[in-house]
């Protein structure tokens with residue numbers, strides 16, 4: 001009987017000690033200042049395509065006054081600060097490279113500048129493309145019609161094709177620079193100088209061939225990467241337009257293909273002959289645009 005009572009008392013004491021310890025631990029956790037266990041309160045980052053760049057957004061962190069934003073093209077290393085002391089909770093990054101997955105991290109600081117918590121990486125990718133309608137208004141303001149046949153001008157005949165290309169690319173989330181909506185008012189020389197200030201993945205120069213040329217498509221390239229793009233473009237067009245395939249042609253005398261200082265991959269696409277394909281060029285512009293956009297998307301790896 002005695003022994004039994006003693007065992008009961010011991011068990012009671014142990015239970016009491018366990019309860020006390022739990023309460024003490026809970027109190028301790030509550031009393032610790034927020035920044036010590038801030039890991040649970042890090043900013044949550046999201047990235048989305050917005051216009052010609054990426055928009056980075058992050059959640060509010062308790063006690064934070066400012067946020068620093070970092071970008072890298074590798075998830076694990078090489079982060080560079082692109083914004084210091086942001087007081088809002090979003091940032092538009094228009095300087096991000098085209099076609100390269102970018103990773104972002106956000107660091108929260110309190111009013112004294114003390115680091116509170118850092119986010120996990122979130123990523124996004126923006127693709128930018130230049131769709132240049134062949135010929136048109138030159139830098140000196142004069143009009144270059146390109147080939148002419150039976151009252152038709154290459155420079156105006158290509159506009160609906162450029163527009164359709166831009167329309168299909170935009171629908172896939174690709175950002176497009178083009179002279180197609182301003183009446184082909186920018187010729188190639190203007191575009192080449194503009195390209196020095198932009199970061200685009202692809203420059204597509206849309207043309208048609210002269211009346212002496214046979215029917216069919218013929219993308220022109222100079223370098224191997226341009227040839228790869230040319231192949232995708234030709235394949236894309238022949239998915240939607242029923243016309244002859246003249247194959248790819250290497251050219252070393254074209255400004256479009258020779259200018260590689262801006263890192264974008266260029267192709268001059270001959271859509272057909274202004275005479276032999278006139279009806280197709282005038283009526284199947286939407287299919288041409290769809291095919292050219294498809295070719296660019298397939299080349300870049302943009303989901304179609």
Ligand SMILES: [Zn+2]
Pocket residue numbers: 134135146147154207208
């Ligand atoms: Zn031309």
